[in-house]
Amino acid sequence: MLLSRVAERVYWQARYLERAENTARLLSVFSALLMDLPQGTKLGWHSLIQITGNEKGFNERFKQAQERHVIRYLLAENNGVSILNMLAYTRENARTTREIMPTEAFELINNLYYKAREQAEPGVDRGKRHELLDGIVADCQQIWGLLAGTMSRDSAYSFVRMGRGLERADMTTRIVDVGSSKLLPELEVEAADADSREPYENILWMNVLRSQSAYQMYRQHVRERVKAEEVVRFLLQNEEFPRATAHNLTTVTKVLHRLPNSSKVKWQTDKVRRLVRDADIDRLLRRGLLRYLDNVQKEIARVHFKIADTWFLPNK
């Protein structure tokens, strides 16, 4: 027995927590890339804003996409999309579902929020940033672990898994976006020929993998050096790696079997799964990857609308 309203809050709680974690991971990749790239290379910080879908809001707020601006926007500002806001929303949803979620989970979420509130602003500085972002990712992992270890496998937990699965499927496509060539505008000009670009691309993709804690698993699965097409294939299509898009869509499907009246949601989820499974990565890398990822994100959003239609309270 799960109230529709509670299902919705639990679902969003999981989504916001996962989004906070992934935004922290994204900021980490960028910050790590800074250190590995040759001097004189400029990172396209603006692409971080594009990837997270925040162009409109950001452009209204800042004229230029400098590092500090982008980091502050996505970490500490009160704009509805920053990590701090994500954690505040997670906490608010946790506070209003305390009657069904484990008490300890609320306490962890509550503490994480207070920590972020204190440290987000100083964390804009490069010196403090790494520790803060790492800490947020670790705390999120602890919360997921606690939920997995203490929640009964009932409908409420199904909504946790579904929210997290969808969010993660979506965010991983955005992390793959990072590998797009737009990220290194200066580099493209300076080193136009493919051979001299390659080492930097490797650095780029290696960091993309690391941001998803995927480097080790990639080496074990793929048994090949880090190459764009293999990394994209791994992050999008791998069924075993828990942060890969395909794996998460499969998880959502499995959860759907446990929930009532799920056929419409399942139909849409299957559609996205096929879209991901059947993608010709080599061809897409030559042309059309960005548009393709955009499309996947849109279809994932449609899964959400079906979920809301099926289980949540109708809008008043």
Place this chain on the structure above:
Amino acid sequence: MRVNWKSYNPGQFFDELISSPGYARKPARRLASYLQSLNHEDLLQKKTAAELAIKTMGISFTVYSDAGNIDREWPMDIIPRMIAASEWDQTSKGLEQRLRALNCFIHDIYNEQKVLKDKLLPKELIFDSGNFRKQCVGIKPRYNVWAHICGTDLIKDHDGQFYVLEDNLRVPSGVSYMLENRRVTKRVFPELFDSNYNIRPVTEYPTELYDMLASLSPRQVKHPSIVVLTPGIYNSAYFEHSFLAQRMGAELVEGGDLVVEDDKVFMRTIDGLAPVDVIYRRIDDLFLDPSVFNKDSVLGVSGLFNAWVKGNVALANAPGAGVADDKIIYTYVPKIIKYYLDEEPILPNVPSYMCIDKKERDHVLKNLDKLVVKPANESGGYGMLIGPQASKKELAEFRRRIKADPRNYMAQPLISLSTVPILGERSVEPRHVDLRPFILQGANTYVTPGGLSRVAMVKGSYVVNSSQGGGSKDTWIIEDF
């Protein structure tokens, strides 16, 4: 620096911890010497630990303000308040007696109205009361009980005896903080909870509440479906609503989650509509059902009242129960106890003057600067006049109000509330305190061991409400054989 009970000076007031400078009362002796064994710095550290625990555990309450609603950490002083078990057992009997009588009274008012025919109190007092619900006439809830959950405010005067200050029969709150205060104290003073110190546990309240609510279910099923109905996440007591639902394993619902079909109540779940048997409602009467009461209410559920009248769902407390927690009716409670139970009241009322009576009103108007004046229907300490602390302008304003609407006012002498020590920045200091125990009545009655102690944190102040800067204390009922 250590705690020095010799320099702790409650002045003219009855102090619950010491009987004279340096001498602790019997139930508090061990606590007093334990506190004395600590440095003030140790105590301040424990205070910080308690505040951190409260923050982590998310024990909060909401304050309404012009700038919006703010979620604040619950204020708690770490030094527990001590009450001897022998004293408490007697008090507890008095509370039970009082609620039994009040329920007889409410049932009578909505049915035979014997008490009015016998002229124990004037009819107008009931029919003009803002808490009388004419829609409830003729209804007979199970066990003839209307007020299932009651929070009664007690105070101690000079003589150290408990007096009833008021009964809260509508949607009394605070019990979750009583439970959480104990949890925090266990974290802060684990060394005091050993077998030598016999502290009565408070933890069974959610189970007792659940059993009481289950006993009201119209359907005779093994696991009736019980929900807590909250006005929503912005209500000042939302923490408590959620807390009680969690501890009972009940659903926490808002009006929008419920729907009435064929005079039966259902909640919207992911599986569709599910039946509801018992509603512990934390919404005021007037907002419960827009089709019967306040038409503009968006908090309630249309059709709920009829479902209750038909006996398809139980409401706790029943609509209309508030007719007995009017501050004017309060003054009649000793008579009500005698009338219905033929027993002497165990707990005394604070002496009161009713402004509706000409003689008493004249006395009130003449002595306004010495009295506390309360309106019949306000709660949370709002709309009160504290005569000795009021300005000339305020006195004149209340004189006008009393003359204009005498039925709406009663007055009491300013009680010298007892004091308990709180932990101040430099030392322990005496502060005024009251107590709200919670009483349940369904198939059986139950009284919490102790209750929520509310303490004024400002020196000399009598205002204990958390919405106005009051604090709280864990309350220990100590075996004193």
